[in-house]
Amino acid sequence: MSPIIRFDQVSVAVREKVILSNISFALFPGEKVVLCGKSGSGKSSVLRTFIGLHAVAAGDVYFQQMQLTAASVHSIRNATAYIGQEPVLGAETVREALLLPFQFKAHRNQRPSDARLIEVLNRLHLTADILNQKSSHISGGEKQRIALARGLLLGKSLYLLDEITSALDAESKQAVFDVFSDSQLTVLSVAHDKEWLVRCDRILELEAGRLVGERTHGNA
Numbered sequence: 001m002s003p004i005i006r007f008d009q010v011s012v013a014v015r016e017k018v019i020l021s022n023i024s025f026a027l028f029p030g031e032k033v034v035l036c037g038k039s040g041s042g043k044s045s046v047l048r049t050f051i052g053l054h055a056v057a058a059g060d061v062y063f064q065q066m067q068l069t070a071a072s073v074h075s076i077r078n079a080t081a082y083i084g085q086e087p088v089l090g091a092e093t094v095r096e097a098l099l100l101p102f103q104f105k106a107h108r109n110q111r112p113s114d115a116r117l118i119e120v121l122n123r124l125h126l127t128a129d130i131l132n133q134k135s136s137h138i139s140g141g142e143k144q145r146i147a148l149a150r151g152l153l154l155g156k157s158l159y160l161l162d163e164i165t166s167a168l169d170a171e172s173k174q175a176v177f178d179v180f181s182d183s184q185l186t187v188l189s190v191a192h193d194k195e196w197l198v199r200c201d202r203i204l205e206l207e208a209g210r211l212v213g214e215r216t217h218g219n220a
């Protein structure tokens, strides 16, 4: 089986400061992997590098067999649901934000009904009344779940998740756990939350931009 994500001796520098050094790992279909480490160790930068938000200074990044390059970055972004700490929803209301990708040619034929929107919202412990709310007036945790709902509506199978459970109440968190118990979904995440860690297959530990260890929760 070939990996979905592969980093091969990847280093990244931003304004001459090295933020990732010689990182190598692979993520296989259906795996749930979490990046751990102190604040500033480079966890979010790994996610951001995969979708081309940081230039790779050395080494190679792959999505399946495709190398991350200026030419391939759009295909990689299209295949990935990236949920950052403060997603920009890019539309005035939540309904418009959820429907935004379906305005474009690639997804025009798959525009979901309101019933389907509500079904996905309910899975994430959100209710239908959020559809008419202004995107700018919802909380950070709600924005993340709306971004996640958009990925689910698009049928994406690869999720890059940056601290998506830290601000959630127990029921919303459980709803997110349930979504990712699906063995078809592949997840590379950043989290500190112990409940999230125990649900992941592997924990990659970062320290000052270096990958310093790999463990499972069982041998923590």
Ligand SMILES: Nc1ncnc2c1ncn2[C@@H]1O[C@H](COP(=O)(O)OP(=O)(O)OP(=O)(O)O)[C@@H](O)[C@H]1O
Binding pocket: 014, 015, 019, 037, 038, 039, 040, 041, 042, 043, 044, 045, 046, 190
């Ligand atoms: N765009 C940027 N410009 C300059 N420095 C950056 C940029 N992005 C990240 N860095 C630096 O890279 C290092 C790693 O940042 P990153 O956000 O990846 O860490 P993190 O482990 O995710 O931290 P946290 O847990 O606090 O979110 C930090 O020293 C940060 O200041």
